Structures are given as C-alpha cells and as structure tokens.
Amino acid sequence: MNQQGILSPETFLSHWQGHRHLTRRVIEAFPEAQLFTFTAAPPMRTFGELAWECYGVAAYTLSGLVTDEWPAPDLNGPSPQDKRALLAAWDALTARLDAELLTVPPSRYDEMKVMFWGTMTAFTAAIYAVDNEIHHRAQGYVYLRALGIEPPPFYERGQVPVSA
Template sequence: MLEGNRRLTLRVVELFPEDALFHFTPAPPLRPFADMVNEILEMEEGYVRGIATREWTFSPKRVVKTKQELLEACAAVRRRTLELWPRITAARLTEEEIDPFFGSEPQSNLSRLVYTLENEIHHRGQGYTYLRILGIQPPAFYIR
C-alpha cells in the first residue's frame, strides 16, 4: 500500500512544470507542492527511523532546487525505509509512545505510520488541485 501510494505521489511530482513545483500556490498561506513533498519525506524519515531504531530525530529540512533533486530525495528516503523496515516488528507497531515530534497523546507506532500515509494522501490531493488550476490533467488515481 505504501509503495502504490508513493508511486502515485511521484507521478504527481513528475507532471508539475519545474517552476510551478517550487513556486506555485493558488493562495496564501498554501505552500508549493515541493514543500509538501519535503514534509512527506521528513515525516517518513523521522517516524520510520524512530520506530525501527528508537532514535527519534527529525531530519533537517533538505534543500532541493530541481524536480530531479526532489525525485532523487524521494528515492533515497524510500531506500532507507526499505532498509529499516525489516527491523520493525508487529510488537513494535503496537507499542504506544508519546509522539516525539508533535507531543501528542500516546499512540501506537502503527497509528503513527497510518497518519504519515494519510498526510501524504492529503498533500497529494492538494497537488491534484494545483495541477488542475495549472490546466494539467492529474494522473488517474487508480493507476498505482
């Protein structure tokens, strides 16, 4: 499920014209889609690393200036996720902890990962809207 969602998000990134990816917003305070993708990557990096290793550090915001650099960052984060994934046990997913980044009530690590996926879906939906405003047909949702 994570892989199919990410492929769809990458298809949205690929459809953006380079300048619009980094600069277009339909209205303040909305952010450019590249900023949203960076947030998706930061959450994935921080949560997967924390769940797998118990090292709860939030990566500094990466600076990417081109669509190619953003796509490469997406690939690098996913490679790291796939390296760490075998260390995440079912027992670890059910453990509840206070969120180290947002300080919310204790939640299971599975809930944390589901939230991360929902965040990606939410921002991808914004990307779809941005593409439509730019006159670009977004990718078919059902092709993963």
C-alpha cells in the first residue's frame, strides 16, 4: 500500500460484525414458516438459503484470511432448513470472527490471492463477504415487507466492538 491506510483491522472487524448483527436480526424477524419457503420474486431463493450462503462465504473468507489457504469452496456443506440451526451457526461464527480476525497480519490484506473465482487481494475477498451479505440481506428486507413485516432499521448495527 503506497499511501496511508484509512481502515484499521479493528474497525474492519467492527464493520463486519455490525453488519452480521443486523443480518441476524433480519433472520430472526422471519416467521419460521416463511424463512425457508417464501420468495418475493421467483426464481429467487428463500431468505433462509441466502442467509446460509452469507454464513458460508463469511466462514470461508475468515478461514482464508487466518490460514492464508484458499481452497476450492465446499458448496455442499450442511445447511438445514431450520431457523435455530442457522442462528446457532451464525453465533458460533460471530465468536470465531471476534477471536480470530485480528490475528491476521495486516500486510496480508494487500497480497494477491488465487481463488476459485479469480485472483484478487485478500482485502477484496474480505469486503466482498461483507458486501454480499448486505446485498442478500437487503433482498430479505423486500421479502419481509412483502410479508407485511417491518425490518430493523438499516443503520442499526447493534452492540459491536468499539472501533479503534
């Protein structure tokens, strides 16, 4: 990086967890009966499936950042159509992210990595995980509105670590 950085690893952790906290609230807002059955615009997937994708991308990306190994992703992991299982996996990953993300050497984010979907910096992969979650969560907002349910405010990111 040939100029001063504008984002610390601590602030990135806070940013990521803040979005994950909001996504958790959106998962919770779905009635159990609709989470894995409803779509506002076929052939779009249900929000339960989209949320499992967000979970999988975040878990893959965290492991890549921490281990610096970027294998082909396992896209056939268990993703039970069960709200409680989804939330339990979500919370376990939240704890892992808190425990592990700041062990990543900051210089790693600038390095190019060869991944299944192309060659990019580790930072690009990391912010992609966050952006992909914002993208699919926002689709969940439309689904909730279509179900007559008010989603949580977009700007509320809940109790997240204090940024550095």
